[in-house]
Amino acid sequence: MSSRPNEPKNEGLSRREFLKISASVGVGLAIGATGMAAFEKVIAPATTSAAESNPLDERIPMYGDHQAGILTPQQTYMYFASFRITARNKADVIRLFKDWTKFSDLSTSGGTMRTGDNPLLPPTDTGETLDLPASKLTITYGFGPSFFSQDGKDRFGIASKKPLYLKDIPRMPKDKLDPTMSGGDVCVQVCAEDQQVAFHAVRNFIRLSTGLASLNWMQEGFISGKSGHTPRNLFGFKDGTANQIHANPEGYDNVVWAGSDEPAWMKGGSYLGYRKVQMHLEVWDRSSLSDQEATFGRHKESGAAFGKSGEFDTVDPSQMPVDAHVRLAKQSKQLIHRRGYSYTDAVDPRTGNVNAGLLFIGYTRNPDEQLIPMLKLMQSQDKLNEYTSHIASGMFACPGGLREGQYMGQSLLES
Numbered sequence: 001m002s003s004r005p006n007e008p009k010n011e012g013l014s015r016r017e018f019l020k021i022s023a024s025v026g027v028g029l030a031i032g033a034t035g036m037a038a039f040e041k042v043i044a045p046a047t048t049s050a051a052e053s054n055p056l057d058e059r060i061p062m063y064g065d066h067q068a069g070i071l072t073p074q075q076t077y078m079y080f081a082s083f084r085i086t087a088r089n090k091a092d093v094i095r096l097f098k099d100w101t102k103f104s105d106l107s108t109s110g111g112t113m114r115t116g117d118n119p120l121l122p123p124t125d126t127g128e129t130l131d132l133p134a135s136k137l138t139i140t141y142g143f144g145p146s147f148f149s150q151d152g153k154d155r156f157g158i159a160s161k162k163p164l165y166l167k168d169i170p171r172m173p174k175d176k177l178d179p180t181m182s183g184g185d186v187c188v189q190v191c192a193e194d195q196q197v198a199f200h201a202v203r204n205f206i207r208l209s210t211g212l213a214s215l216n217w218m219q220e221g222f223i224s225g226k227s228g229h230t231p232r233n234l235f236g237f238k239d240g241t242a243n244q245i246h247a248n249p250e251g252y253d254n255v256v257w258a259g260s261d262e263p264a265w266m267k268g269g270s271y272l273g274y275r276k277v278q279m280h281l282e283v284w285d286r287s288s289l290s291d292q293e294a295t296f297g298r299h300k301e302s303g304a305a306f307g308k309s310g311e312f313d314t315v316d317p318s319q320m321p322v323d324a325h326v327r328l329a330k331q332s333k334q335l336i337h338r339r340g341y342s343y344t345d346a347v348d349p350r351t352g353n354v355n356a357g358l359l360f361i362g363y364t365r366n367p368d369e370q371l372i373p374m375l376k377l378m379q380s381q382d383k384l385n386e387y388t389s390h391i392a393s394g395m396f397a398c399p400g401g402l403r404e405g406q407y408m409g410q411s412l413l414e415s
């Protein structure tokens, strides 16, 4: 199995190429049962000349052994959405996933649906990306435990295909979870270098789901930093450094990709563990630099582990306080492929504090071994708990990648 991330492409895209793409994915659906005109044609976005080459023109291929958006270097913006499937039968679920696939194929290629010729009908595409390039858009999806069975009922005849470790993350002692922002049947992680491109994708997923699924909740996140450098979280620390430990094909097989004992549709897939962690900025900002550094066991400016000088120097946990976040992660002897994003929400009118924090997203091959024991250890001992609260949670199984012509979820729904 190739474990290489889907590489970005940045060739210019002509209108003719778009029409070829639309033919290859069977674009041409007219009016869906929802009454929505869908994928008639596509319109190429404005392209730049080689002299004006722009990283926003880069496309991340949607097809491959693995879904894009897992090993893909993190884009600046993310939307993370959870859907409840309201369709009653498998045929309708398949229809939804086929529509989502066609849309994903077009939008990750930098195209849009035709806006529509009939002024008496709503335009087919919402239009806000008409002049925008692909912007490294990736759309990664996963299935929650309730997609397979709910209240003991095998909803779509796929309960026996549930992956080995898929279940809600068990409740942790310090959890303050909001059920309206947790879990769901299907999750979609949309990332792009342009926020409007990312939002356009989520918005059209919502639109295409009319009558078949409804949006449970949605979160938006961002990261910032020079390309190729580890971004800093809202506590000002480099966050994501340790991903480098497993950044090779063997590491990805050991840490990220599901094992061969899983149902066939999980080949090349992974488990996505999600935690919305509020970071109490006002408490943190009053703590000393040495307390802040002791919380992680790393230095703030350089990102180096205690006792070391470079960000990527090998960690020596014995140099860190026993309750340091990184020491506890090391104590669990597990690795997780993290792809977190910062978030900022509304101001709490009672305190005047901003609700801000981290949308923790961690990919693992076996959350029972990797994520859950680490979470338990951290919840009981982590100094970081003085400054954070876990307020939402979710676990989803992300299938392997698609071949051209396949639709999202096909290997599960037709196996």
Ligand SMILES: C=CC1=C(C)c2cc3[nH]c(cc4nc(cc5[nH]c(cc1n2)c(C)c5CCC(=O)O)C(CCC(=O)O)=C4C)c(C)c3C=C
Binding pocket: 233, 235, 237, 238, 239, 240, 241, 242, 243, 275, 277, 278, 279, 296, 298, 315, 325, 326, 329, 330, 334, 335, 336, 357, 358, 360, 362, 371, 374, 375, 378, 388
């Ligand atoms: C159980 C999983 C984890 C949660 C939840 C989590 C929350 C969380 N983390 C930070 C900031 C940092 N985390 C760092 C390292 C790190 N964190 C986890 C796991 C969870 N973090 C792991 C597995 C690791 C790597 C440990 C290692 O092997 O070295 C770091 C250090 C730099 C880095 O490697 O990224 C920071 C900083 C916050 C702020 C947070 C919740 C708000």
Ligand SMILES: [Fe+2]
Binding pocket: 325
């Ligand atoms: Fe962490």
